[in-house]
Amino acid sequence: MEFQTLLETRRSVRSYLPGGKPDAETIKKLIAAAQEAPSWKNTETGRYHCVLSDEMTAKFQETCLPPFNATRSMNAAYLVATYVRDVSGYNVHEKTPENEAGNGWGCYDLGLQTENLLLKATELGYSTLVMGIRDADAIRKLLSIPEEENIMAVIAVGKAAEAPFRPKRKAVEDVLTIC
Secondary structure: OOHHHHHHHOOEOOOEOOOOOOOHHHHHHHHHHHOOOOOHHHOOOEEEEEEOOHHHHHHHHHHHOOHHHHHHOOOOEEEEEEEEOOOOOEEOOOOEEOOOOOOHHHHHHHHHHHHHHHHHHHHOOOEEEEEOOOOHHHHHHHHOOOOOEEEEEEEEEEOEOOOOOOOOOOOHHHHOOOO
16 A cells, blocks of 8 residues: 555554454564554653453443443454553663653653554554543553553554545645744
């Protein structure tokens, strides 16, 4: 798929087909694409925890997502996106931030990785939904996520049951300043 088409085709989907979850090998391809993103001093602090089995998916929906997100992501696999705190953007020897962004760099790096993941999913024929409204404490407990990882988002991945529309985007002139 041509890159511009890939950018314009990727959309957030809120309805997934039964049986449309990716398999473990496809999940590995998504994570491999995520790992190609740049990161602060090549620290690669992004981590992904995958919920794929039907049993774990049901527990995850019930305990970790509000009902509106659980419903919108029914029939999808889940990737919990995290990053290891106090590494990216930090002096690793002194454990002090290198600039005012501090752990913001870990979040920034994870965002770069996540975009790669979303685009790879689209290329492979899957759709995604990035969800920020979730119960981080319940996720940490259910998936045994270490305390040093900041839980950022849950990404639903599956085959779309609907054709999402492409919303209008702001004009480049509205978001760009050239000096």
